[in-house]
Structure formats: C-alpha cells, structure tokens
Amino acid sequence: MSRIGNKAIAIPAKVEVSISPANEVSVKGPKGTLKQNVDKDIKVTVAGDQISVERPTEQKRHKALHGLYRSLINNMITGVSQGYKAELELVGVGFKATVTGNLLELSLGYSHSIFMALPPEIAGKAVTEKGKNPIVTLESIDKQLIGQVAAKIRSLRKVEPYKGKGIRFVNEVVRRKAGKTAAK
16 A cells, blocks of 8 residues: 555756645645645645655554555646647447536437536547547546546446447447346
C-alpha cells in the first residue's frame, strides 16, 4: 500500500505547485489550475523540482492515505501539463451522438433521445464517419471527473455480450457469448 507513496513526484517545466497552511495543494499549469485538500496527518513538501509526501506513522490508515495523496497529486500534475482524454464508441444500428456547446445528445435505440449536460471543465466532441461507429471524445484536466462522466455516459447503454451493442471505450475488448443454437 505504501510503496507508491515513497516515490518523489517530478514537477515538469511550466507547472507551479503551492501548498497552503491549511494543507491544500494547488497545481497551476498551461492547461489550468487544480486544487486538492490533503489530510492533516500527511505532510507534503516541495523541494526544487520534486514533491515528496510523508506519513507520520506506520498505521494502516496512514499508509493508505500516503499512497492515495501521492497518486492524486501526480494525477493533478499530469492533468495540468498534458490533460486527459476518454474516447467512447457507440456500437449499434442507428446510434448517434452530437455535441452542441456543453450539451451531449445521444440516440441509443430508445424511443427518445438522451440529453446530457457536460460539466464546464470537460470539452466534448462527437465524430461520425461513414461506415464507422460514432465516437464521443471527452477532454479535461481532472482525471476523476472525466472518468466519472465517461462512466455515466457508458451506463446509459451497457454493452451486451451477445451482439456487442452498447457504449464502450475505444479499443475495449468485450467478451462475447454464444447464442442459443437450434435444437434438432
């Protein structure tokens, strides 16, 4: 649990990290700014171009928080410097997706269209090429938020194992089942 917490985090160029007295880590980079409150027991220090996270004791709770906050801070640094991207593929006859502003409209074989408002931190894009499945691309600096929104979109039409219809991540492998065979 605690091995990942012992690794130092390298701060890339053009990224600024500041820690408030209330133990709030703020990361500012070319793509935006993210903040994270850290538990009062965990100590975060910035030395030069590296961040280190330390725990006070070897308790199970402190070990767990140690690795957690190290990973969260690393994700924040990656987000503000490179960003995160999630691509969802709509597999099914007549499945469509369009994005206008921050409104995602999905046509998933139901009797009605599904409208979903994307958070302002997420940029959405829908691409439909002839002969291929529509692809919805989400981009953001917040890894947790983009994962949560992608999971919510995916839950609107889960992939079924017989025909493989539904919403899936691009390059996701779906385990297929054999259907019934006619009895003779």
